[in-house]
Amino acid sequence: MPATPPRSRRDVFRVDVIGRPASCELSEREIVNLIQRARREIAAHPALRRKAHRQLRSATSLQLAVMGRAKMQKLNGDFRGADKATDILSFAATEPGSLGELALCWPVIRAQARAHAHSVKAECFYMLAHGLLHLLGYDHEATQAEARRMFKIQDEIFARAKF
Helix, strand or coil, X not given: CCCCCCCECCEXXXXXXXXXXXXXXXXXXXXXXXXXXXXXXXXXXXXXXXXXXHHHHHCCEEEEEEECHHHHHHHHHHHHCCCXXXXXXXXXXXXXXXXXXXXXXXXXXXXXXXXXXXCHHHHHHHHHHHHHHHXXXXXXXXXXXXXXXXXXHHHHHHXXXXX
16 A cells, blocks of 8 residues: 655655546545645635644654445444445544545545536545544534534635635
């Protein structure tokens, strides 16, 4: 698993990509770059700057599993009790220095890209930002107010990224 090169001595952050379906049109490097870009956009967001800066600066790694529909359906069933594939799942860190783990379902990302008239790259960025927000403690399933807040931030991050 390749490590992401650091931007500077102060910004050492490794992304480990586990698996990648043959149907995935983005390279591992492109996916890692999208995570790094989402991470930077989140850190720069005015509503998140203090919280995100502290959490993102203290984390040195993130694990990302890219998978097909059947594996995601099983994960979603095991961890959320939902017997269907979903776009992304987030898992809190279990190791020191880790921001956590994300599981991304490529066929769902591709379908959502078509449904929203985005490129696959743009949809992947949007959902990676979503997953990172979950790892920072946001939960759109907690309350309607939290959902509005989280999706507003996610949409602003997406708009700033200019896909």
